[in-house]
Amino acid sequence: MSQYFIDKSACRRLTPFPGVEMYTSTGETMTVSLVEMAPGSTIPVHQHPHEQVGMIISGAAEFTIGGELKRVGPGDRHQIPGNVPHTITALEEGLIALDVFYPIREEYK
Amino acid sequence: MSQYFIDKSACRRLTPFPGVEMYTSTGETMTVSLVEMAPGSTIPVHQHPHEQVGMIISGAAEFTIGGELKRVGPGDRHQIPGNVPHTITALEEGLIALDVFYPIREEYK
Numbered sequence: 001m002s003q004y005f006i007d008k009s010a011c012r013r014l015t016p017f018p019g020v021e022m023y024t025s026t027g028e029t030m031t032v033s034l035v036e037m038a039p040g041s042t043i044p045v046h047q048h049p050h051e052q053v054g055m056i057i058s059g060a061a062e063f064t065i066g067g068e069l070k071r072v073g074p075g076d077r078h079q080i081p082g083n084v085p086h087t088i089t090a091l092e093e094g095l096i097a098l099d100v101f102y103p104i105r106e107e108y109k
Numbered sequence: 110m111s112q113y114f115i116d117k118s119a120c121r122r123l124t125p126f127p128g129v130e131m132y133t134s135t136g137e138t139m140t141v142s143l144v145e146m147a148p149g150s151t152i153p154v155h156q157h158p159h160e161q162v163g164m165i166i167s168g169a170a171e172f173t174i175g176g177e178l179k180r181v182g183p184g185d186r187h188q189i190p191g192n193v194p195h196t197i198t199a200l201e202e203g204l205i206a207l208d209v210f211y212p213i214r215e216e217y218k
Contacts, residue, residue, distance in 0.1 A: 008184065030139070030160060030211050051137045053209055055207050057166065066112075075117065077116075077141060079141070100162055
């Protein structure tokens, strides 16, 4: 497998919550996660010391970061500083998003 | 403007090469860049100490990383360690990709 071109099939697949699948890969300094959420599925409010940045690829969701709620869709970008609580619930279309974390999330390796 | 939800219109817009537009935003530790490439446009071979990870959102390109060439399309992910040379040329559909850099790219602020 290429160290540069990451195939989804080579990623670690996690199902942290019902209807939520993550395909993670680990770089030198960052973790990359493609998140696929079924309609109505939720990632409950949580926080972590890692900064998290990313973009909605397709679908729609209600995304709350630091108490600020936004209905997000394709092309919308988010930046979550470390230790800021956040939660997301996919709407009827479901959701696909890309997230990147610094530093590496060891539990996603 | 929200510090958490990043609108493309609030990003810094750069045109580093003909037909190549970047919309950048700066987080705590990472730089995020949405790259839009016109058909046939090229980012010439270059390298930087920052790690670069990302995903192709739409379109197609010939992407060479560390001498390894791949024709990439939607959903393909890349991880470029620091100081590895890379170049990309958009094919006839053009290309949209999301890139994330660690550490922050000061020149994209």
